[in-house]
Amino acid sequence: MVSRVELFALIRRDARVEGLSVRALAERHGVHRRTVRHALGSAVPPPRKAPARSSPVTGPLRAAMDEMLQADLNAPRKQRHTAHRIWEGLVDEHDATIAYRTVSKYVAARRPQIVLEARNRAGVMDGFVPQTHLPGQDAEVDFAEVWVNVGGVDTKCFLFTLRMSFSGKAIHRVYSSQGQEAFFAGHVAAFTELGGVPAGDIRYDNLSSAVRRVCFGRSRVETDRWVLFKSAYGVTSFYCMPGKEGAHEKGGVEGEGGRFRRRWFVPVPKIADISGLAGINDKLAAADHAEDARHIDQRVTTIGQNFALETPLLAALPVDEFDIALTTTPRVDRYARITVRQALYSVPARLIGQTVRAKLDAEELVVFHGSTEVARHPRMTTKGGQHLVLDHYLEVLAGKPGALRGATALVHARQKGWFTATHDAFWAATRAKHGDQAGTRLLIEVLLLHRRMAHAHVIAGIRVTLEAGSVSPDVVAIEARKHAAAAGEPSTELPRPQRSRSKVVSLPDRRRDAELPPDARPAPSVEAYDQLLSNPSRKGNVS
Structure with missing residues (x-):
């Protein structure tokens, strides 16, 4: 089938080569003479006219639907009419018999037209104006959500981003919250990495970390600590309009958060606990340096080359460090x-x-x-x-050993891996030999050893003691010191804590209780000291 463009080309060629009339051309190509005249007048076919179709169902209801859509222009964003709500209104209030799909198609096409008509009446054109940023002046700040696998559980964290507007140089740090302390820490890390503070405006959303109350226009009531921080670092803040109206005012950092997340947080990072975020931030610092070689906005120069122009134009860092805690x-x-x-x-x-x-x-x-x-x-x-840290409760548990079994601090210690299966084995052995209360007190004495000895040394001491058939805390301490000496590490870092209120017994008593391994050495003798006597005849008669 010949397209309209090809048909017009054939008609124009036949008219030019053979000199046929309009009637002859129409008969040869099987078209109306009006089409021939259009082809001879222009090589470009005119657009087809859409046939006017009647809408017996939608037509009478268009005014009602338009009225609802126009009311949405001044309504809060989350309380505007949906297509389903408009359909319900037509059925309930106008007794209309109309399909939901028909209403949905009309609303999807008509809503943008009504918004455009309102803007035209107000004399406002929808579009964007290219901006030029001076080196070392402006920057943008924002938080973006990221997910980090913490101990096998996907946990929401927050990516702080400060982006220089001229060069596109961005500093990223991830925190477990987007509270004020993280907000300040991100700024300090960014300013330190950049080597200075942007001399112009830094654009912000209306974050609660900085803004206590949003007033009319761009007026804001800032938090006291944010005012102190800005004064210490010489920051000039610029707040964007709330909602979607102000999103474009810091579009650079809005897009940067998503781009950086897709580039450096896929696959999801995995850490053992939340303290592992420090290691992720070290990797992010290296990623920021790697990003210096990237080109943005089809520029010939790289981010690093453009930032080199900004570096000498940044304001100096403060001499005194601001306490962000x-x-x-x-x-x-x-x-x-x-x-x-x-x-x-x-x-x-x-x-x-x-x-x-x-x-x-x-x-x-x-x-x-x-x-x-x-x-x-x-x-x-x-x-x-x-x-909760189990070590903080040991003195209390020494007097209330029965509380250890259900202690929340013990649950946390197991989760963190501090209270191990070796501790459980020692606890089971002490309870089997001395009962629940006395056995738990012996375990607490061993747990107190962790305050002055390395965790690994105490664990090694417990294992050797159990292998010897003993449950004595003193034997655990001795074996832990041996393990530390073999490793070439100091065994004691802090003064020995005061012994808990356990009963003090003599060494022979403990031996009778079979807590120490059997001693196969011969009994001590003083025969070797007889030679020190001045008179051998007084042997064995020394008073």
Whole structure:
């Protein structure tokens, strides 16, 4: 079948070569004379006219549907009419007999037209204006969601990105939350990596880490700590309009988060626990350097070459380091826990009822009593989450050994791999020989050894002791020191803690209890010392 373009070409050729009339050309090609005249007038066929079709069902209802769609122009985005809601309104309010598919097709085609008509009436054209950014001036900041496999569980984390607008140089760091501490830590890491601070505006969403209240237009009430941070680093903030209206105002970093996630977070990274994010961030720093060789926006020069032009134009870093950690002074409850940002953390039980000082940064909580560090925890990001350390409860458990079996801290210690199967084997052996309470107290004495000896050395000491048929904590300590000496490592790092309230018994008593392995050595003798006597006749008569 000949296309219209080919048909017009044939008609024009026959008219040019053979000089046929319009009637003859129409008869030869089997078309109307009007088509021949169109072909002789232009080589390009005119567009076909769409036939006007009647809509006996949709026609009377178009005004009602248009009215609903026009009302959506001023309605909140999440409370606008869907095609299904419009169909329900037509059926209920207008007693219409119309298929949902018919309404859906009309709404899909008509809604963009109504939006365009409203913009035309307002004199607003839809489009984008190319921007030129000066070197070393502007930057954009945003968080993007990423998934990291933490201990076999896919966990949502947050990718902080600061992107220079001129060169496209971007710094990325991943955190377990997008709280204010992570927001500050990302800035510090970015400024340190860049070697300076953007001298112009840095564009932001209305993040709660920076903005306490959104006012009219671009006016914002900022948080106090964000104001202090900006003052310390000389940051000038620019806030985008809320919602979709402001998304294009920092389109560079919006697209960068997704691109970087697809490039460097596929496949999903795997770490043993949340502290492994530090290792991921080291890899991200290397990835940022590798990105310097990339070309963007069809530029001839690379990101690294363009950033070299920006480096000398950045503002200098502050001389004094800004403390980004949140400092609080919580009180220790009767469970030896403190509450920071709606999460619970354990501290040594001796501090129950006292006030401590807690410093929370992006990934870690450090607790001080006076000037002494007493606890260190990974940051918890879930409301009501707990991170309890078994060592903090040992003194309490020495007096209440029955509480160990169901202790939450013991559950956490098993999950972290600190309380091992070797500990369980020793616990089972002590309970079998001495009963639940006395056996648990012996286990607690062994757990106290971890405070001054390396974990691996204590585990090795427990294994040797069990192989010898003993359950004595003293034997565990001796064997742990032997293992440390064989490894060439110091066995003791801290002073020996005070022994718990266990009964003190003599060595012969313990031997009678068969807790120590049998001693096959001969009994001690003083015969070798007789030669020291000045008068041999007084042998054996020394008073």
